[in-house]
Amino acid sequence: MPSIFPSEEWLLELKDYINQDEKYAHIARNWEGDVMFHIEPTGALIEPLCFYVDLWHGECRGVKMVPTGDLTEAAFDLTASYDNIVKVLKGQLDPMQAMLTRKLQVKGSMPYMMRNVPTVLEFVRCAQDITGQVLGEN
Amino acid sequence: MQPILTVDLTTGATGTLEIPAEWARDYLGGASLAARILYDALTPELDPFAPQAPLLFLNGPLSGTSGPTTGRFVICGKSPATGLWAESNIGGFWGVELRKTGYDGLLLTGAATDPVYLFIDAGQVQLRPAVHLWGQDTYEIQTAINAEIEGATARVLGIGIAGENRLPAALLLSDHGRVAGRTGLGAVLGSKQVKALAVRGAGAIPVADTTRYNPLRSAANRALHQDNLTASLRDLGSAGGADYFDYLGEMPKKNFTAGTLAGVDNLSGASIAETILTGVSACHACVVACGRVVQLPGEKEKRKGPEYETLMGLGANLGITDAVFVTRMGDLCDRLGMDTISVGNTLGLAFDFYARGRLTAADTGGLALEWGNAAAVETLLPQIARRQGFGAQLAEGARAFARRYGDEDAAVQVNGLEAAYHDPRGASGIALSYATSPRGACHNQSDYFIVEIGQAEEDLGLQFFGRQAGAEKSANVAIHQDWRTVFNSLVICVFGNVPPQTVVDLINAACGLEWDIPEMLRAGERGWNLKRAINNRLGLTRANDRLPRALLEPLPDGGSAGYVIPFDAMLRAYYEARGWDWATGKPGRDKLEALGLGWVAEDLWPAT
Missing domain, CATH: 3.60.9.10 (Aldehyde ferredoxin oxidoreductase, N-terminal domain)
Known part of the structure; x- marks a missing residue:
């Protein structure tokens, strides 16, 4: 049974899924950059939430939930509301549409990001593939 | 006013x-x-x-x-x-x-x-x-x-x-x-x-309600400064999306005949940012600052850097991947006073004819117009501006050059305006932008490719379709054209990724209006149909709403290989969405009257 999003189990499942996904491994083979996700509370999420994903040359090297006060820094910071993150994970909102209509904010190297849009889209595809139930759903 | x-x-x-x-x-x-x-x-x-x-x-x-x-x-x-x-x-x-x-x-x-x-x-x-x-x-x-x-x-x-x-x-x-x-x-x-x-001048700029406008203006600028698209445009310029366009097969190469080109990543905004970029430039009060300032190897002076259309027109479209060379040629075109889109497109046609053996060095004054021949480009640009030598043949543009060789449809243009560097086979909506724009194959009357990659504003009623979808997106293109017509009325830049409601609030405060988004879109639709009516009076019919041969054929490779645009179905659905008459290409009388253009209806549809 798929893990509920957001949870540490979901993150670990994402790591395992990425590491066995051949398409991701190929498209992201040159990607070097970890990502911090900042999820703002909306809907069923009542507290801000952060999680960290370390992506390197087509692999996911590590994941963790990030408690308040943790000083981990990442190459990229992605910020979105919980409701919009869920829409992306459920395929109801295209990730590029989220970026270009101000529903998802990105900070980090723009040259790197714009050179690697296909990698970003493959990462999202992997996250969508493992997402079943989300917080707030029965 | x-x-x-x-x-x-x-x-x-x-x-x-x-x-x-x-x-x-x-x-x-x-x-x-x-x-x-x-x-x-x-x-x-x-x-x-x-x-x-x-x-x-x-x-x-x-x-x-x-x-x-x-x-x-x-x-x-x-x-x-x-x-x-x-x-x-x-x-x-x-x-x-x-x-x-x-x-x-x-x-x-x-x-x-x-x-x-x-x-x-x-x-x-x-x-x-x-x-x-x-x-x-x-x-x-x-x-x-x-x-x-x-x-x-x-x-x-x-x-x-x-x-x-x-x-x-x-x-x-x-x-x-x-x-x-x-x-x-x-x-x-x-x-x-x-x-x-x-x-x-030294006077003040008139605004209907400054107490309402100024706080809106400040908030909008602050939000725009933090926007993702702004960050890309500021850091990478208008060529920030070039790598992605190439991946999608949306970036033309070799006069729209090739889907791939080795080294084309040299022409991206990211590559320029990492090599020759030294600063940015901006228009009046603009927080985006998409303009590039570059310093070329061996030069002390800084100069204007190239934007996307120049990089493609004088680069990829001619099989050239040297960004330094393209920067110099873009500057040369600016100084001579020539549009890099049209000139690059016309040169591309000449290179294409040369590759197909339809032109030889005997026709070109001894120039070998082989893909990637930068020296030939540098020779021809002044010739074109001065109408000298072989350049005189190119000076009237791609359509005229193709006509000279008895093959007008070989030119990648619509109604005499050379196509910009967005290939509709990579993202099909711009097929309609090119075919129905009031000024020919233009990408700025509706830069629909930006909708295809994500800027589908739900507040405008835009839906997010697949980039190679067909007739289902025709009504979407019409909405986007109407919105861009509002932009072109204001006159604001398409690079400003401002929420539609904010744009409407700014207009209302500046003009003393109380409109909503649908009313503003209606003003855009009014402008679009008025320009269409002007063109109808000048002789334009549905036969003018077309694409050149090159864009209707599949590419052999790249991100859009094999795809054929369902253009006829898209155009018919577009006419239905627009309320235009399929037989004549004119806006229908009912549509014109509904837009408050009854006086135009009397002109286009006189009582018999």
């Missing part, structure tokens, strides 16, 4: 044109208002180079208000490239300076007997001799004119040799390389023997 300054260049007489309040309300300003003002003058018989041909420079209600991306104005008339509606907007500071003189626009008619430049100095208007400026480039004239006027610096908008020689690709340039590149309006100015327009 402020009046429009009128200048008859034949007699030297000046005057003012007051705009009826209902026109300013219904058409907002900029290009749509220009269409209303010029409607009667743009007749089928009018030669774009005739003295009586009007040339209108017009701001919008947001121009110069320091709102987000509001440093633009538009130039309109009849195009020598297409024989149809001409419209080209431009950033920088010239339009804002004109508003500060107390005029929202400038309407030129007539023609001088000898070269002149116009100097508008806080309401005083002078025609000054410009024989000594004729032949100078578009940067030299800015320096020269400012050296001979007293007092503070004036903003100068002018033409290069291409405008003097009446090329259909002739542009107008101001400031640090901001251009009105499309539809050949530099040639119209040249035909009037006007080398430049210098403006110096």
Whole structure:
């Protein structure tokens, strides 16, 4: 049974899924950059939430939930509301549409990001593939 | 709104044109208002180079208000490239300076007997001799004119040799390389023997309700400064999306015949940012700052860097991947006063003919027009501007060159305007943008590719379709055209990723309106249909709503390999969405009346 999003189990499942996904491994083979996700509370999420994903040359090297006060820094910071993150994970909102209509904010190297849009889209595809139930759903 | 300054260049007489309040309300300003003002003058018989041909420079209600991306104005008339509606907007500071003189626009008619430049100095208007400026480039004239006027610096908008020689690709340039590149309006100015327009003003920019407008403006600019697209444009320029466009097969190569090109990543905004970029430049009060400032190897001086269309037109479209070379050629085109989109496209056709054996070195003055031959490009650009040698054959543009070889459909153009560098096989919506734009194969009347990659604003009613979907996206394209028509009325930049409701709030505060998004879209639709009606009067029919052969064939490789655009189905669905008459290509009478264009309906559909 798929893990509920957001949870540490979901993150670990994402790591395992990425590491066995051949398409991701190929498209992201040159990607070097970890990502911090900042999820703002909306809907069923009542507290801000952060999680960290370390992506390197087509692999996911590590994941963790990030408690308040943790000083981990990442190459990229992605910020979105919980409701919009869920829409992306459920395929109801295209990730590029989220970026270009101000529903998802990105900070980090723009040259790197714009050179690697296909990698970003493959990462999202992997996250969508493992997402079943989300917080707030029965 | 402020009046429009009128200048008859034949007699030297000046005057003012007051705009009826209902026109300013219904058409907002900029290009749509220009269409209303010029409607009667743009007749089928009018030669774009005739003295009586009007040339209108017009701001919008947001121009110069320091709102987000509001440093633009538009130039309109009849195009020598297409024989149809001409419209080209431009950033920088010239339009804002004109508003500060107390005029929202400038309407030129007539023609001088000898070269002149116009100097508008806080309401005083002078025609000054410009024989000594004729032949100078578009940067030299800015320096020269400012050296001979007293007092503070004036903003100068002018033409290069291409405008003097009446090329259909002739542009107008101001400031640090901001251009009105499309539809050949530099040639119209040249035909009037006007080398430049210098403006110096000191007045205030009118806003209906500043207590309402100013806080909105500040908040909008702050939000825009933090926006993702802004970050990409500021860091990478307009070529920031080049890598992704290449991945999608949306970036043309070799005259739209190839899907891949080794080394093309050298031409991306990211590559330029990592190699030659030294700074950025911006138009009036713009927080985006998409302009590039670069320093080339071996040079001390910094110069304007290339934007996406130039990188593709003088680069990938010719099989060239050297960004330094393209930067130099873009600068050369600016100085000569030629649009890099049209010139790159026309050169691409010549290279294509050479590759197919339809041209040989015997035809080209000994030049081997092989893909990637940068030296040939550097030789040909001045030849084209001066109508010399083989360049004279290319000077009238791609359609004319293809006609010379008995194959008009080989030119990648629509109605005489060469296509921009967005391939509809990679993202199909721009097929309709090119085919139905009032000014030919233009990407700015609806830059629909940005919707295809994600800027599908739900508040406008836009849906997010697959990039190679067909007729289901036709109504979407019409909505986006209407929205961009609002932009072109205001006149604001398509790079400003401002939420639609914010744009509407700004317009309401600036103009004293209380409209909502649907009403604003209706104003856009009104402008779009008015321009269509002008073109119908000039002879345009449904047969003109077409794509050239190259875009209807599948590419052999790359991100859109094998895809064929279902163009006929898309166009039919578009007509249904627009309420246009399939038999004639005209807006239907009911549609025109619903948009408050009953007077146009009487013209297009006279009672029998």
